[in-house]
Amino acid sequence: MPILPTHRPRRNRKSQVIRDMVQETRLTTHDFIYPLFITEGQNQQVEIKSMPGIHRFSADRVIDEIGRCVELGIKSFAPFPQVNEVLKDRLARESANMEGLYLKTVADIKRQFPEVVLMTDVAMDPYSSDGHDGIVDPDSGEILNDASLEVLGQMALAQARAGADIIGPSDMMDGRVAWIREVLDSNAFSHVSIMSYTAKYASAFYGPFRDALDSAPKRGDKKTYQMNPANRREALLELALDEQEGADMVMIKPALSYLDVIREVRDNTQLPVTAYNVSGEYAMVKAAAQQGWLDGERTMMEVLTSIKRAGADAILTYFAKEAAEVLRRG
Numbered sequence: 297m298p299i300l301p302t303h304r305p306r307r308n309r310k311s312q313v314i315r316d317m318v319q320e321t322r323l324t325t326h327d328f329i330y331p332l333f334i335t336e337g338q339n340q341q342v343e344i345k346s347m348p349g350i351h352r353f354s355a356d357r358v359i360d361e362i363g364r365c366v367e368l369g370i371k372s373f374a375p376f377p378q379v380n381e382v383l384k385d386r387l388a389r390e391s392a393n394m395e396g397l398y399l400k401t402v403a404d405i406k407r408q409f410p411e412v413v414l415m416t417d418v419a420m421d422p423y424s425s426d427g428h429d430g431i432v433d434p435d436s437g438e439i440l441n442d443a444s445l446e447v448l449g450q451m452a453l454a455q456a457r458a459g460a461d462i463i464g465p466s467d468m469m470d471g472r473v474a475w476i477r478e479v480l481d482s483n484a485f486s487h488v489s490i491m492s493y494t495a496k497y498a499s500a501f502y503g504p505f506r507d508a509l510d511s512a513p514k515r516g517d518k519k520t521y522q523m524n525p526a527n528r529r530e531a532l533l534e535l536a537l538d539e540q541e542g543a544d545m546v547m548i549k550p551a552l553s554y555l556d557v558i559r560e561v562r563d564n565t566q567l568p569v570t571a572y573n574v575s576g577e578y579a580m581v582k583a584a585a586q587q588g589w590l591d592g593e594r595t596m597m598e599v600l601t602s603i604k605r606a607g608a609d610a611i612l613t614y615f616a617k618e619a620a621e622v623l624r625r626g
């Protein structure tokens with residue numbers, strides 16, 4: 297006679313109340329950081345083709361959008377600028393212009409919503425005529441690490457002056473966390489945090505974001521500074537350096553194809569770990585849902601839960617607003 301099971305894990309799944317009682321991972325709106333795309337002009341709200349439901353907002357409209365999000369319980373935002381092509385140059389000079397679109401909008405948001413947390417992006421690509429995160433040597437095409445640090449430091453300082461709460465270096469130059477920390481501290485911005493893009497991979501999943509900002513590299517790719525998707529141990533090397541250099545929080549990007557890296561980093565640091573659920577990951581779910589091939593809402597919640605389960609304390613995600621609505625419904 298076959299032996300019937302003594303251990304029956306299904307007992308812990310037998311009703312919704314019991315499933316809720318033993319649930320290990322719970323999403324809340326506090327987990328979300330909402331990326332926002334900012335563009336020139338007034339009264340502009342243009343949907344990004346490859347990111348249904350996500351728009352570029354002019355400064356006036358982004359204030360309304362943040363108001364709606366705050367109402368839903370989302371309090372952290374990561375704005376990115378779409379810079380006019382004529383303002384771009386080799387050295388990304390526009391990035392430190394206090395009167396430019398980005399820094400003025402950041403200051404404006406902080407004036408209107410002092411309680412929200414703004415994480416600003418440090419990288420040259422939105423302002424660079426080359427579309428790279430660092431300075432391109434005009435002869436060799438090489439990305440110049442140490443010369444770029446100077447530009448990134450000035451950009452971070454300008455963002456701190458505009459009122460940024462957290463500086464988010466997404467550029468992947470070596471040594472930029474220490475450099476930015478030093479520039480901030482020596483200018484009386486020791487209270488401004490750094491969330492480092494610690495393990496940022498050279499990923500195909502950034503395509504829709506580059507559409508949103510017109511920021512794709514004009515030549516070449518980003519493989520000499522962003523990480524090889526095949527590498528896991530290298531993320532731990534980047535983590536060790538970011539810790540030494542003074543990062544307050546570390547990030548893994550993208551999220552979904554890198555859940556193992558999120559877990560690995562979680563298990564090897566006491567710092568808060570965040571993950572960036574990037575544009576392409578958003579686009580995939582939206583596209584399949586529009587085709588009727590996936591239940592978009594359930595897939596979204598499963599994706600976000602899996603990122604948190606893997607070890608992320610907070611998630612940068614274009615789903616933030618929609619997920620907050622689902623959480624509010626309960």
Ligand code: PBG
Nearest residue numbers: 419421466501502505574575576
């Ligand atoms: C650029 C930057 C990128 C993203 C955030 N900052 C793109 C890139 O490195 O080319 C991508 C985010 C996304 O895809 O949602 N420094």
